[in-house]
Amino acid sequence: MDCVLEARHIDKHFRKPVDFHVLKDISFSVKQGEFASIMGKSGCGKSTLLYILSTMDTDYTGELFINGELITGRSHQTLSRVRNEHIGFVFQFHYLLSEFSVLENVMLPAKKLGARTHREIEMDAREKLEMLNIGYLAEKRASRISGGEKQRVAIARALINNPTILMGDEPTGNLDSYNADNVLQIFKRLKEEQGLSLLVVTHDIDFAKSTDRIIEMEDGRIIKS
């Protein structure tokens, strides 16, 4: 089995303001080195699913496996660790810590993990920035760079702990077509060069078409995968 991520019979309800069955019996898996995208209309539950898969949302029934390990029902402390070590996350809005420099932003998750020395982390962070062609930004403050640059910094940060899987919630949704294409190319390169698994929620049909596999959702169900 080389499934990095597997969901089995996941159900979720929103209880407020009224009971709403948002995810209905979701089962699917992502293989090692696979670039999958989730598509669907607004409100079909694709983002909700992604937050469950990323372990941030724990209010659901069903089972979630990452690297073949059961994640459902673990303590928050353990889940934080899992996110830190195995999951890289890229959001629609850049979400950098604006008071820190670009380099510090990238280094932060690795420093939290504490598996390497400061020097090693810094070397690695610079390497990752260099790989994304933004090495020259390293010393700048995160609040002083452009939107496209911020998203690339966020990708570098997501990669710093060499995660098992990279998740994206509309990572190109807030970018112009040039930068969106740029991000797509980066994802593809990561997949090809490093065998990284990716799971990206998107609205963008062109973006989705260039991924290995499209998972289509409608009204809380997977209709095609």
Place this chain on the structure above:
Amino acid sequence: MTNWSVILNIAKTHLLTKMKSTVTASLGVTFGIGAYITLVSFMTGLNQMLDDLILNQTPHIHLYNEIEPSEDQPVSLYKDLEGAFNVVHSVKPKQSQRKIHNAIPILNYLKKDQGVRGATPQMRTQIFYLSGSIELGGNLTGVDIMEEVRISNFRDYIVSGSPEALRNLENGILLGAGLAKKMSLDIGDRVQVSTVDGGIFPLKIVGIYQSGIADIDNIQSYANLKTVQRISGEAQNYITDINVKLHDISHAPSMAQKLGNQFGIKATDINTANAQFETGSNIRNLITYAVSITLLIVAGFGIYNILNMLIYEKMNDIAILKATGFSGRDVQLIFMSQAIIIGLVGGFLGLLIGFGLSVFIDQLPFNTEALPTITTYPVNMQFRYYMIGILFALLSTFVAGYLPSNKAKKIDPVRIIRGN
């Protein structure tokens, strides 16, 4: 396994980028602690001065013969009237002598006691000071002057002249300051005293005594024990009072009771004699602490507010930290450490300011007729207060930081990220 260097680094960055709020919050603590240190040093200094004013003149244990009626009137000893309701009119004090029976052996006994720092004999007598045709009533106390100086701060109250001069001159007298003023006398002059029996004796003034309490200074003078015994026509073993100083004042009540029972005389201890001073000091301390705690609570609310605002501003940061693998506990520690840093920095500055103000107050001149030995405002600097101060600072910032940081801990990252 908490990665402190990362957490402290984030806390430090937050504090430095929000310099204005940090400084405001720290100043709140600084002000509270500074005021506490100044208040407590000044207040306890004043307390101590006032206590000393009275207590240093009061022996730890005072032995004397009380003039009082017998507890058992003869009628109660009469068996036939036992259980009856007896009324005795015009009860008179018991016929007894004012001198302490066997005073010299008691003194020797006390001086051998390990817990006793010193015991001095005194003879108190009523006299008249004669100034022309005017007679002023007063007290003359015969003392062993060098022993008094050794065990109490008697020397501080001799505003001119010296105890040695009294020791060297048998007919010397340390005249009360109020008396000296009334009779226009000074060192070197002679004053005539007359006993109750009528004998008149000239004494040479070798010093002026000023306790700071006008009622005492207007009547009290001191002379050598032998001189007073001679003036009164009494023998050398005629001693009316024995003053005892102990090494440890807390033993005074039990020791007083023991001595009273052992020698069959009245023995009062300092605590009984001066209970009201203790009460006064306690209330002043209470006020000091109430004011300081109020100041710190105000400072605490300042910190609470600023951290709360900071957490609202940093919602996105908190969400991103949590999404990238920081646990709720890590986030809480980040904000707690900010509160503690504010407390430490503010508290430490407060200690410095408190120390500075205390030193300043200590230099201010404070001259008063009533207190001859005091020239500047009294300040009591104790390391203990500084420890309490910094503990106060940490405690209040801890409490003020706990609530907001707990909220930060519970923030659900999904809600923040979706909300955008």
